[in-house]
Amino acid sequence: MLAPTANAPVHPIAYSPQQAADALGVTRQTINNLMNRGDLRRYKVGRSTRIPKADVHALVGFEPTEVGAA
DSSP states (O other): OOOTTTTTOOOSSSSSSHHHHHTTSSSSHHHHHHHTTTSSSOOOETTEOOOEEHHHHHHHHOOOOOOOOO
């Protein structure tokens, strides 16, 4: 597996609650409410909470397309 270079963009696979709130245009409290209701999964990585990027996208019905797909 190749390590990312300094010029390669980094695409996170999970968001912090604040990043998820920013991506959705809502408050962090809204994200906390969604996590507490079970509408968004959350994982602890050390002391940090992370939300899978796919779950954030699924919440708004976003379906990623493959590169080169017509």
